[in-house]
Amino acid sequence: MKNTMLNKLYQYRFELFFFSQIAILFGSLLFPSDFFENILSPVLFLMNLGAGILLIAKNKKLMWFFVMLLVFSVIFFGIEVTKKQDTKFLDFLDMGIYFLFYVVVTFEIIKQIWGTKIINKNVIFGLMSGYISLGLIGFFICISIEMAYPGSFEGLNVTISQPEILTERLMYYSYITLLTIGYGEIVPVSILAQKAAVLIGMMGQFYLVILTAIIVGKYINQQRE
Template sequence: MINFPRYSFASLFICLIFVGIVYPFIPKLVTQNILLKASFSILLVSSVYIFSHNKKALVICLLLAIPTAISSWLAIIRDVPEIVLILDNATNVVFFLYVIFELIKIIFSASVVTRNIIYGAMSIYLLLGIMWAFVYALLDLLIIDAFGGSSYQSAHDLSQFIYFSYVTLTTLGYGDMMPLAGPVQSIAAMEAITGQFFLTILVARLVGMHISQTTNGNG
């Protein structure tokens, strides 16, 4: 049996909106990277807070969040060893993958469509984009010439991977940044497929829940 959160998914959704949509409008300043790390730290806290109703999920989330937060802040140090950057991206991938897994269990076990469920569903979709962004940043560190294009800058610029991830997830594909290495191309294709599958299944699930809810209400 799935325990449902006592708190709204709205705070998590707002954090994701800031990281994925609002953040790119901030001018390219020295403090921008620090601001991005701070926003991700808030996102970590918000994600952990969501699972405060479930002791097991909360403990696992905390155990994953602590090393993720530490590695994230270590990564902003000038001339940091590359292994720290690899660790930063890897821990973020694992953390957000777990959060997505737990949220999917909650959303798809719900029997009634509520505002909170809708916020949760939208949060999952945005979290997929964030998680894949860290996957691309990790691959760019591990594979030579993994990416190219006019928008590509370096493996140290996470914002470009957030952009590329959402463009891929939505199958928009402007072509200004593209995967060059075979493994990265396969991963990008997998994200695009995941995005389409999630939207299709999610819409079908929410519609089914709404029909059941309406039918029971009329009965």
């Protein structure tokens, strides 16, 4: 029964992962910013991590590694909620966990898409999820830089005492840079922040140019066959 349920969920792994990411990105439109950033957003990230476990469930070693990351994230979230001690160091650890998670899960998504022979809705959801994961990688890079070296980005109009604004602004900046839109209201001023901006932009371009082209090519061949 357990394996049957897991197999059914596994068929929808890309959809579950994708929609949990969408909730992270746009959930703040439906809830007050303080509640979303302090309570709901961490829960949604945990759910996305859980969906990532399902995504790589066929790789047992990697699955247990993700389970370990989830356990640590739950512990850090519990400490943050109770406010029993200074959580800045734990915040860095938590961000490190999610950064590692999204790097690995993006690689796994790319590997699964790369190896597929049939282009279907799962592949399309996987393609979109991988791109969203790149933006989240960029977000964790940027927020880590800003927390470690305040003032690395101009135009934030926040302080570390306003994390709900800081995270929203840097999430926005990461995706605007990934999409190479660059409106310019947030500007990287430190060398480290500028290098991060270049890296995020390159990741977005490489992903779109290389992986999307491969999927389109496979789809055309599939239609011909």
